[in-house]
Amino acid sequence: MKVKVNKNAAKELKKMLAQEEAQGKLFRIYVSSVHGDHAHYDLMLDTPTEKDEVVHTDKDLDFILEKGEEYLDNVWIQYFQLPKEEWVITNPSKGVHHHH
Template identity: 60%
Template sequence: MNCKINRNAAKEIKKMLSTEEAEGKMIRVFVTINHVDHAHYDLKLDTPTEHDEIVKTDKDIDVILDKREDFLDGVWIKYFYVPEAGFEITNPSKESHGHRH
């Protein structure tokens, strides 16, 4: 499985991972809604399970992805500061629509 993270997202994720709440946890990207031809995504702090793959990114952040969810392979995590600050998670290889939060 593959996962990309842009520079801004890496900066924000590292902030999340440095909190007390994040101790012993990693970032998980998951599908919130599957529309058959595209999916909506979110992320949270979590720990891996037996169905997960820990994906190493080029930003030195490990991301948990559920191996059973096809829409997660190739996911791209971006963070934008304008027009309003938030993450956008897409999967260009699956022609998914981005979901900003």
């Protein structure tokens, strides 16, 4: 399974991981709902279980994904500051978009 993260998102996520309440935890990417052929995604701090896979990225961040969840493979996390500050989590291989 793969996760892509843009530079802005990596910078913001690393700031969050540096906070005391995040110590010992990783970000979990999960499907919050599925509507027909598309899904909505979200992030939360969590610890992996036996049902999970920890995925390493080229931005020196690790993410928890549920094993076998097809909508999570190739998910892309982006953070934009313009035209407005927003998180965008998509899965280009599924044609899926969600603004967080």
